[in-house]
Amino acid sequence: MTTSLGGYAGVVLHVDLSMRAVSEYPWTDADRRRFLGGKVMAARILYDLLAPKTDPLGPENTMVIATGPLNGTGAPSTARFDVSALSPLTGTLGTSNSGGSFGVYLKKAGVDALVITGCADAPVWLEVAEDGVHFRDAAALWGLRTSAAQAALRDAVGRKCGTIVAGPAGENLVPYAALVSDERVAGRTGMGAVFGSKNLKGIAAHGERRATPAHPEAFHAHVKKWTASLKAHPIAGDRLPTYGTAGFLGTMNELGILGTRNFQAGSFEGADAISGETLAETRLVSRTGCLSCPIRCGRVVELDGERVKGPELETLVLLGSNLGVSDLGRIIEWNRELDELGLDTMTTGVTLSLAMELTERGAWDAGVRFGKAEGLFELFGDIAYKRGVGATLATGSRAIARRYGALDIAMQSKGLELAAYEPRNAIGHGLGYAVSNRGACHLNGGYGVALEGLALKMNGRSQRGKHALVAMFQDLMEAVSAAGGCLFTTLGVLPAPLVTGANGPLGKVANAVLGSAGGVLRALRVVPPVALGIPMPLVPHIRAAELATGMKLGFGGFWAIGERGYTLERLIGMRFGITAEDDVLPTRLTTEPIDPRDPASVVPIEPMKRRYYAHRGWDAFGCPRPGLLRRLGLANLDGEA
Ligand code: SF4
Known part of the structure; x- marks a missing residue:
């Protein structure tokens, strides 16, 4: 074809x-x-x-x-x-x-x-x-x-x-x-x-074929401009290249959104020792990155005289603060071992932190303790080969929690373990974890934490506008990913003055506007995509996709592709039993205040979820309504098949 x-x-x-x-x-x-x-x-x-x-x-x-x-x-x-x-x-x-x-x-x-x-x-x-x-x-x-x-x-x-x-x-x-x-x-x-x-x-x-853009000259000119704008951006051109994704760890600690000891806390006394800055000062040998990437967020670090891949943020947090471990050398070693065994570092970390808390409670002793790094390296092999206690750990946190009656402290949603971010101080991010199609994923969840502290400084405890922003970012990230783009480039979409001035007057205005944007975003959703053909210089991915493919997308068309994908994923999830009852968080996050002095410092998931469903055009059971399916051209999929 x-x-x-x-x-x-x-x-x-x-x-x-x-x-x-x-x-x-x-x-x-x-x-x-x-x-x-x-x-x-x-x-x-x-x-x-x-x-x-x-x-x-x-x-x-x-x-x-x-x-x-x-x-x-x-x-x-x-x-x-x-x-x-x-x-x-x-x-x-x-x-x-x-x-x-x-x-x-x-x-x-x-x-x-x-x-x-x-x-x-x-x-x-x-x-x-x-x-x-x-x-x-x-x-x-x-x-x-x-x-x-x-x-x-x-x-x-x-x-x-x-x-x-x-x-x-x-x-x-x-x-x-x-x-x-x-x-x-x-x-x-x-x-x-x-x-x-x-x-x-x-x-x-392998092969020699070339992916030829539909409009080569305009495409390459656009790519040049886009690359220059990424290089000039305070996050994409500075923080990520300098410190890798781990450059966010210190900020997360300050904001109380650093997953710590199975999400019993949002900050960690040993955060400095595992931060991007420490990694850069003590271990970094060189930067690396995926093909054609000017950001190059990857790290090459030194381990026992050898050059190895450095850990990313998620790994540093979920195998570090989340386990109460501040030994950077160990985490580098574990990261390499888990990659070699072909195990997800994130689920491994959260499954272990559950086992550690169960041990603290006397419910199960898997031989692991918060802060105790010894023995974990060997345990990873036991998980990969399903040996001894590793066979149970290999089932993941939801299965273990069901076995020991501990779903309240299993940091997962829909069976997928949380990413590195504690959501009680970033409740938009928490909403994203709960409603994300693939489980508690920060990216499929819309990466609300970028607005709630990592890049902009929206109030992480406020519900205002979060349902609409989460839905929009889920869709746009879906479309960026569909085009083949890296989601870190979406951080480069946030205007540089807003990022550098996030705590200043400009940032405050932006936060107020974003918090009130729910109504506008809802109205925009139902405008036919062609009517949203407005040029969006802020989202260079759209122009790149247009010039590469020759399609006319505009902002509306690009957004609709993302929304179509997100809705399709939801429909597939429903086929496998996903309902509103699965769009939940572990009760620790909805009932145990992260700040003991503030009983409201939990994720108020139910009202946020209701607004999110209504905004998306889903019913109270979390099912996309027929009108939404018609608007997205998904009403007759079975007929097409
Ligand atoms: S493509 Fe993304 S993940 Fe890969 S090096 Fe660039 S920024 Fe990092």
Whole structure:
């Protein structure tokens, strides 16, 4: 199949592992116009292919690995790709996004996305090349750690390629096993276990195709301007490059939003020792980043005389303050080990913090204690291989909490563990955790904390406008991701004077305007997208997507793609039993004040959720109403299928 649109390879392949057969998956330009790519495209495909009662670890589960039209075009920070399937951790739609070079090389091979079904009868890896997909024997690779597995794929291919692999945890079906591409990780929702369940060790992609923009000259001029604006931005051009994502850790500690000791507190006495500044001063060897990224938030650090990948913010917090550990060297070591085993550092950290609190309460003794780093390195191996107490820890926090009657202190929603941010001092962020389609995710949740302290300084305890802002940012981030963009570039969308002057008069005005924006945003939602064709220089992703593809999107069209994706994810979630009762937070966060002197310092989730549903056009049960589905062109999906 070809495409008349720029930016795309024009081919989506269906790989049937059971039959060892490859065919073209029908995906038209009309689909591209409505669903763009990445996770939105994946949601549309999985809406058709995931039947109710699918076993996440059975051959009937379908995985979609999808790029967006900006991947490989040279636009800044656009090497991200998406992996989606039914999640073995949550039992609902799982999605995970990764950097690394795999997505770009998949496009170079002439493929926009892979739809993977079935289960191979013996371990395989896939070589995706311009002449097709080749099934290769992975018997000798089974059991390899992720860097060795990627090296083996590169050796076998014998040329420059992008790789993505599962580690031992994925092979052993740990429900929070990750996939690793270069040194980047698709960590969340257990996509590594889906690889393992399909006897799929990894994929290598290579080729020489180029993703050609529809309007090359205008596109490259826009990219130049966009890159310059990112470099001049106080966060995208300064804080992230200088300190990595860990540069936010100190601010989080000051604001009381640093997940600490299983979210029993919002600040940590050892925060300085694990901050981005300390990492930069004591360990940093060099910066690194995904292909075509001017931000380069990745860290290369020194560990016992060796250069290794440095931990990101989420890992530093969830394996650091969240476990009461301030030993930076240990966290660096753990980060590397978990990547090698192919385990999600975030779910691992929150599962361990639950085990530590259960130990404190005398409910279960997994041999782990807050502040005690000894033994954890070995325990990670036990989790990956499901040995001893590791076999229980390998089930994740929700399963453990159910077993020990401790759901109130299991820091998860819909089965996915919280990210690094304590939400009682950033309640918009808390709303995002509760309603996020994939579980308690900061990004799918709309990253409210960016407005509530990390970039702007909206009052983190105020409900004003939060429901509308969370919904809008969820949609826009969905669309940015669908295009192939990195979500950190969305921080670059916030005007620099507002970020640098967040505490000053300008910031106060901005906060007041944002807090009152609910009505306007609600009105804008129902305006037909074409009527919102206003140029939005603040969101350069839109212009880039237009110039790359040749589509006319405007702000309304881009937003509608995000909203369509978010709504589709919700519809898939409903198929797997998600209702309003699942849009919740652990009761610790809604009933235990983070500030003992202020009984109101909890997340008032129910009123916020009601406003959020009404704003989105969902009913009281959290179901999208027919009018919304019609507006988004989703009313007749079953007929289309
Ligand atoms: S900002 Fe960081 S994660 Fe995003 S594309 Fe750049 S290097 Fe990759």
